[in-house]
Amino acid sequence: MATRTVASPELVEEMARTPLFEGAAPATISRLAERGITRRYRRGTYLFHQGDGSPEVFFLIAGRVEISSLSASGHRQLHTTLDTPQFFGELGVLGEMPRTAAALALEESSVWLVSADAFLDFLAEEPSAARCLLRALARQVTSHEAFVEDLLYLDLKGRVAKRLLQLVAPSLDELPEDGAVVPSVVTHADLASLCGGSRENVTRILSDLQRRGIVEREGRRFVLRKISSLARLAGVGGGTG
Numbered sequence: 001m002a003t004r005t006v007a008s009p010e011l012v013e014e015m016a017r018t019p020l021f022e023g024a025a026p027a028t029i030s031r032l033a034e035r036g037i038t039r040r041y042r043r044g045t046y047l048f049h050q051g052d053g054s055p056e057v058f059f060l061i062a063g064r065v066e067i068s069s070l071s072a073s074g075h076r077q078l079h080t081t082l083d084t085p086q087f088f089g090e091l092g093v094l095g096e097m098p099r100t101a102a103a104l105a106l107e108e109s110s111v112w113l114v115s116a117d118a119f120l121d122f123l124a125e126e127p128s129a130a131r132c133l134l135r136a137l138a139r140q141v142t143s144h145e146a147f148v149e150d151l152l153y154l155d156l157k158g159r160v161a162k163r164l165l166q167l168v169a170p171s172l173d174e175l176p177e178d179g180a181v182v183p184s185v186v187t188h189a190d191l192a193s194l195c196g197g198s199r200e201n202v203t204r205i206l207s208d209l210q211r212r213g214i215v216e217r218e219g220r221r222f223v224l225r226k227i228s229s230l231a232r233l234a235g236v237g238g239g240t241g
Contacts, residue, residue, distance in 0.1 A: 014085040019136040032122045036114035047103040054092025057119045063109025069101040078193035081184045159195040162234035182222040
């Protein structure tokens with residue numbers, strides 16, 4: 001079910017926290033917000049499939065959305081789980097290309113969406129927003145390059161440790177205190193996909209980390225008890241435990 005969006009202060013405030021609108025005035029953000037609609041997706045509903053066209057840009061307001069893809073051999077690759085307000089789906093619009101991944105609602109989710117034409121028109125009208133988007137895309141490219149480097153130079157245990165740290169720390173230059181809780185529900189299969197390993201091997205590594213008191217499970221979430229130990233395994237500066 002879709003409804004025309006009124007640019008509520010709450011939606012504008014959430015959009016203002018994203019890289020696209022870094023330093024933007026509320027009036028600028030409202031001009032884009034008012035061009036879109038809000039839509040609710042039931043749990044288990046796809047927002048789009050891999051290979052679909054890219055007629056829209058999305059903004060997660062509330063809920064959880066999984067972004068994943070299938071390789072030619074049928075291997076599932078989890079890219080990320082969105083559970084905080086943020087834009088997604090803009091790459092296909094900017095590149096005028098089909099979706100390279102699928103988006104699945106993991107729970108009932110509220111999403112704002114805008115047509116590709118309206119989004120591109122807005123960027124043409126607001127050069128500062130276009131520059132911010134380019135910076136955000138550059139960070140994505142850097143992140144993908146870092147993942148390839150990890151595959152080449154880190155063993156699987158190191159990649160597991162690094163992914164766990166990245167789930168709680170926006171920047172590995174500033175690691176959290178011991179006891180940090182992974183904010184999303186991440187399964188062994190999810191972590192294996194994020195690390196480029198098999199579920200069985202990742203499960204063995206997690207069991208070893210739990211035995212050593214480095215990682216614990218509280219309910220369905222991971223708790224990182226020894227940040228310095230994970231940092232050492234991941235080859236991140238400052239890891240001494």
